[in-house]
Amino acid sequence: MSLTIGLTGGIASGKSTITRMMRELGIPVIDADQVAREVVEIGKEAYKNIIEVFGREILQENGEINRAKLGAIVFHDEEKRKKLNAIVHPAVRQHMLAKKEEYIHRGEKTIVLDIPLLFESGLTHFVDKIIVVYVDEHIQLERLMKRNGFSQDEALARIQAQMPLHEKVKKADAVIDNNGTIEETKQQLLQILTKWDVL
Numbered sequence: 741m742s743l744t745i746g747l748t749g750g751i752a753s754g755k756s757t758i759t760r761m762m763r764e765l766g767i768p769v770i771d772a773d774q775v776a777r778e779v780v781e782i783g784k785e786a787y788k789n790i791i792e793v794f795g796r797e798i799l800q801e802n803g804e805i806n807r808a809k810l811g812a813i814v815f816h817d818e819e820k821r822k823k824l825n826a827i828v829h830p831a832v833r834q835h836m837l838a839k840k841e842e843y844i845h846r847g848e849k850t851i852v853l854d855i856p857l858l859f860e861s862g863l864t865h866f867v868d869k870i871i872v873v874y875v876d877e878h879i880q881l882e883r884l885m886k887r888n889g890f891s892q893d894e895a896l897a898r899i900q901a902q903m904p905l906h907e908k909v910k911k912a913d914a915v916i917d918n919n920g921t922i923e924e925t926k927q928q929l930l931q932i933l934t935k936w937d938v939l
């Protein structure tokens with residue numbers, strides 16, 4: 741029997757920080773953001789569909805998608821975001837499930853799916869247990885602006901494109917409060933994994 745853990749939270753709430761710790765513990769992690777990058781590489785089906793909907797203006801000179809430009813469009817326009825999601829999400833779902841099967845086939849006992857939009861996209865039935873990474877909104881905003889060099893407006897647009905974190909907390913099997921230090925976060929993770937017999 742294998743255990744699939746869904747790790748979610750808000751943008752810049754600390755998911756990558758926690759998956760780094762999980763990988764160090766030897767637990768395989770499948771990262772939805774990473775998969776979402778792979779499925780829109782030049783020539784892939786989602787790449788072609790994105791150009792059909794958004795035009796060649798969203799390409800860089802080398803033909804790759806200009807993510808900053810596409811982000812500036814979709815995080816300020818819900819209809820356009822829905823169109824992008826409808827192109828990218830089915831491919832992401834399919835690739836993540838295939839990767840998960842590969843890990844199970846190799847005999848991995850625990851697999852983590854890092855999916856920022858786990859609840860928004862209704863993917864909860866793909867996982868057995870859910871960890872939500874929580875931070876207060878002012879800390880989330882501060883860390884997001886600092887990490888991506890976004891203005892307050894740009895950062896807020898991204899936060900508001902997602903289900904509020906306090907709603908996600910209600911749906912979690914376990915919550916990690918990432919307002920404190922990295923070490924405090926690690927201790928919470930170790931406690932959860934011990935309780936679930938992963939360690």
Ligand SMILES: CC(C)(COP(=O)(O)OP(=O)(O)OC[C@H]1O[C@@H](n2cnc3c(N)ncnc32)[C@H](O)[C@@H]1O)[C@@H](O)C(=O)NCCC(=O)NCCS
Pocket residue numbers: 750751752772773776806807808810811814821824825828829832855856857898901902
């Ligand atoms: C709009 C895009 C081009 C911006 O790219 P960029 O490199 O700036 O951001 P990146 O992909 O690293 O995403 C950063 C974070 O933004 C949030 N986010 C991304 N897409 C979305 C979305 N459609 N709705 C809400 N939040 C989103 C997530 O928390 C994610 O972790 C890109 O995010 C994208 O293609 N999004 C659509 C696919 C998607 O939903 N990906 C998220 C997980 S499947």
Ligand SMILES: Nc1ncnc2c1ncn2[C@@H]1O[C@H](COP(=O)(O)OP(=O)(O)OP(=O)(O)O)[C@@H](O)[C@H]1O
Pocket residue numbers: 749750751752753754755756757758773856883884887918919920921922925
């Ligand atoms: N406990 C912490 N203390 C201070 N900084 C932190 C802490 N946790 C994370 N950070 C920083 O906050 C930023 C966001 O964290 P991280 O990249 O792990 O979030 P994320 O949820 O993976 O974000 P996204 O989904 O948007 O990629 C990073 O710059 C990270 O270094």
